[in-house]
Amino acid sequence: MGWISPFTLNRLGMLNMNRRNVDYIARYNDRSSYPLVDNKLKTKLVVAEYGVKTPRLLQIVSQQHEISHFRELSADLAGFAIKPAKGSGGKGITVVTGRDGDEFVKASGARIGVDVLERHLTNILAGLYSLAGASDVAIVENLVQSTPDLARYSFQGVPDIRIIVFQGYPVMAMLRLATKASDGKANLHQGAVGVGLDIGTGKSLNAVQFNRPILLHPDTGLSLGNIHIVAWDEMLEMASRCYEATGLGYMGVDLVVDVDEGPLLLELNARPGLAIQMANGCGLLPRLRAIENLKRPHFTPGDRARFAMEEFHKR
Amino acid sequence: MSTRSRTPFYIAIFLIIATGISLAVWRHIELGIPWLTGEQRPVWMVEARVDFDATGGSVTAALNVPDQPPGFHTLSELAASPGYGFSILEQGGTRRAEWTKRDVTGPQTLYYKVQLIPDPDVRSLPAKVKPVARTVFWEEPEATAVREILEQARQRSSNPQSMTRELIRLMQPDTGTQNTTLLIAGENYLDLLVDMLNFSGIPARAADGLKLEDARRRQPLLAFLQIHTGEKWLTFDPRTAEQGVPEDLLLWRQGSASLLDVVGGANSEISFSMLRQTIPAIQLAAMQSKETGLGFLSFYELPIEEQGMFRMLLLLPLGALVVAFMRMLIGIRTSGTFMPVLIAVAFVQTTLIPGLVAFLSVVAIGLLMRSYLSSLNLLLVSRISALIILVIFITAGLSVVGYQMGFNTGMTVTFFPMVIIAWTIERMSILWEEEGAREVMRQGSGSLFVAICAYLLMSAPLAGHLTFNFPELHLVILGLILLMGNYTGYKLSELRRFTPMKVYD
Numbered sequence: 001m002g003w004i005s006p007f008t009l010n011r012l013g014m015l016n017m018n019r020r021n022v023d024y025i026a027r028y029n030d031r032s033s034y035p036l037v038d039n040k041l042k043t044k045l046v047v048a049e050y051g052v053k054t055p056r057l058l059q060i061v062s063q064q065h066e067i068s069h070f071r072e073l074s075a076d077l078a079g080f081a082i083k084p085a086k087g088s089g090g091k092g093i094t095v096v097t098g099r100d101g102d103e104f105v106k107a108s109g110a111r112i113g114v115d116v117l118e119r120h121l122t123n124i125l126a127g128l129y130s131l132a133g134a135s136d137v138a139i140v141e142n143l144v145q146s147t148p149d150l151a152r153y154s155f156q157g158v159p160d161i162r163i164i165v166f167q168g169y170p171v172m173a174m175l176r177l178a179t180k181a182s183d184g185k186a187n188l189h190q191g192a193v194g195v196g197l198d199i200g201t202g203k204s205l206n207a208v209q210f211n212r213p214i215l216l217h218p219d220t221g222l223s224l225g226n227i228h229i230v231a232w233d234e235m236l237e238m239a240s241r242c243y244e245a246t247g248l249g250y251m252g253v254d255l256v257v258d259v260d261e262g263p264l265l266l267e268l269n270a271r272p273g274l275a276i277q278m279a280n281g282c283g284l285l286p287r288l289r290a291i292e293n294l295k296r297p298h299f300t301p302g303d304r305a306r307f308a309m310e311e312f313h314k315r
Numbered sequence: 316m317s318t319r320s321r322t323p324f325y326i327a328i329f330l331i332i333a334t335g336i337s338l339a340v341w342r343h344i345e346l347g348i349p350w351l352t353g354e355q356r357p358v359w360m361v362e363a364r365v366d367f368d369a370t371g372g373s374v375t376a377a378l379n380v381p382d383q384p385p386g387f388h389t390l391s392e393l394a395a396s397p398g399y400g401f402s403i404l405e406q407g408g409t410r411r412a413e414w415t416k417r418d419v420t421g422p423q424t425l426y427y428k429v430q431l432i433p434d435p436d437v438r439s440l441p442a443k444v445k446p447v448a449r450t451v452f453w454e455e456p457e458a459t460a461v462r463e464i465l466e467q468a469r470q471r472s473s474n475p476q477s478m479t480r481e482l483i484r485l486m487q488p489d490t491g492t493q494n495t496t497l498l499i500a501g502e503n504y505l506d507l508l509v510d511m512l513n514f515s516g517i518p519a520r521a522a523d524g525l526k527l528e529d530a531r532r533r534q535p536l537l538a539f540l541q542i543h544t545g546e547k548w549l550t551f552d553p554r555t556a557e558q559g560v561p562e563d564l565l566l567w568r569q570g571s572a573s574l575l576d577v578v579g580g581a582n583s584e585i586s587f588s589m590l591r592q593t594i595p596a597i598q599l600a601a602m603q604s605k606e607t608g609l610g611f612l613s614f615y616e617l618p619i620e621e622q623g624m625f626r627m628l629l630l631l632p633l634g635a636l637v638v639a640f641m642r643m644l645i646g647i648r649t650s651g652t653f654m655p656v657l658i659a660v661a662f663v664q665t666t667l668i669p670g671l672v673a674f675l676s677v678v679a680i681g682l683l684m685r686s687y688l689s690s691l692n693l694l695l696v697s698r699i700s701a702l703i704i705l706v707i708f709i710t711a712g713l714s715v716v717g718y719q720m721g722f723n724t725g726m727t728v729t730f731f732p733m734v735i736i737a738w739t740i741e742r743m744s745i746l747w748e749e750e751g752a753r754e755v756m757r758q759g760s761g762s763l764f765v766a767i768c769a770y771l772l773m774s775a776p777l778a779g780h781l782t783f784n785f786p787e788l789h790l791v792i793l794g795l796i797l798l799m800g801n802y803t804g805y806k807l808s809e810l811r812r813f814t815p816m817k818v819y820d
Contacts (some may be wrong), residue, residue, distance in 0.1 A: 003811055004804045004811075004813055004814045005810070006804065006810060008816070009809075009810070009816065011820065012819060014805075014813055015802070016809050017646070017803075017804065017809065018802055018804065018805075018806065018807045019642060022801070022803050126696065128745065169524065189750075192751060211812060211815055212815055213815055213818065244412075277816075281816070281818075281819040285814075
């Protein structure tokens, strides 16, 4: 691997970490909105008012003594996900896909006893996964069943779609596919595959793993060249609506497509990463500046989504 | 959302940095605090020794001592004389050291020592009252001779200085005119010069100087001539007519007061010894700061213990600067933002290699124990608490083993902040479980690399010297850190990370 000159990066309009922090996150994201996105429970409640669906909430564990009830309540659950409300970067998320007698089957296929899940809940409550180690609550959500046309690309985990939303406009999107290397998680820095999506059409552009361009999924061996997301405009509008819900000027919106319920919001991120640019093969800066220079912003999420589809369509 | 103008911010940063630098420069000039460590300054130690025989009864000995001699700066003075009361008196523009004692008999020796720093900028104080020429009466035939010589000197000169120079030359024996021989035969040569100049209307007086030469003992005072030009006293060598005070000349006595008065003693004698010393410039500055009133701006007045603490504390901003640089400009990932600084501080106290070995072994053993703790299924707080105790056990163990094996470095392991290490172990082990050993290695080695860089900077003698003696330079560091916080360009690591983008260019 070599080096790239800063001038080339500038020409490509690559957004970098320092500029993202100073010029976008610090300027457009009001601190008071952070607790909203840093807490998945609050996010669920607030976006619901704006017509954005999230996976069904099954249970909230907020006290140590409630953990003992978890055993009873989970008795008739087949698939669910345990998440720390304040976790970040997918940390502390345990996905249970089914049962095998008394044991639970994890997404990876591993079988674990209820005591492991209880210890996990204890860790969540103590704040092991939360930012700055604050005490936390655990939420138990219904398991998302990904649509088969997308699920086949992913190794084990549910593929999700990350959309960068700037001042309510969806500006860039990518599909994240879990791999063996990422342990079934959709985190790019852990080795998940990022597939850039054309904002105009929802079709795949390029794919990267560990920041390197790839053509085939390393585990499933499927070509990543002609993925097409259905109901794309609906998803963009949904992401755009999160701006009204949270007031965050610059954020990452993570969506999944459930086979029964359609697009669902997984979580919001006030500090979305930069790898999405490599998956798309272009920088964010020209698009962000285009929005900043708009004389008359659009007022409805639908208008903004349509504007973005026309403006940022890749020819 | 509106973008606030950045101009006031940049002006503020500029002001902060400028203030820091100018304060440092000012204190360097004013207090003589050196920029570099180990700078040495010469200091003259001059000792006046007064001997006399006490006649029995009370004794008062008064010695004229220098008061701001031109070209020198008094650093300290002290008197050593057993059983005598001592004080420095200032009267009528002269300083006198006075020793007093009741009922003394036999030979007595009194010492007065003064430390002087050569400083060409020091000028003698202007006289408070403008001196006027004394009236002098001459008997004939001297009066005629004097008038004639003065007339000759006046002819060859244009102002009091040149007049004095000419007069000295005319009075030299080799010029040997009749008139001079007549005059010199009668009187002390220097007194004669003083009288003649006063007679011609130029205020003049005698002064005593001491030629400074290293390690000389029993040196006499040399007589010098001073005239007043209306603004200041000028010094002349009455033997060579040379004007000005040579660099190695200390004017011990200026003015008309007598050099030594001893009441109640006989056979008084005075002699001088001198020694050229060199003392570290920084020590000199510390001593001087007390006098100049600028001392409040430095740490020299604090108790030694506090000074030691500040010496350490003032290094921290340097570590913070390194961390800011490494993270924001280079893009090295560390575990915990300022853990590298704390590790570096510990390294400063343990020195690098022993510190590194100790740190790595504590963390490695800690990680092993932590993996056992995690299987116990404990609550987080108690797990961390247990880890803190374990870390203390490990450090204690390492110290004892190290001591038995003959490394006393083991003892210094205790400088590591235990709680921080415990947290580091906890975070690293969670990182290990979640993101794998790769990420642990990357962040761990990143932290250590930054810590070593910070250590190298913090342990440099010059860094310690500048941060402690010029605390205002921290304003510069502050400015630099603020400037870095404003950097929105690419990090060095991003130039590597984004390399695959080349294909799209």
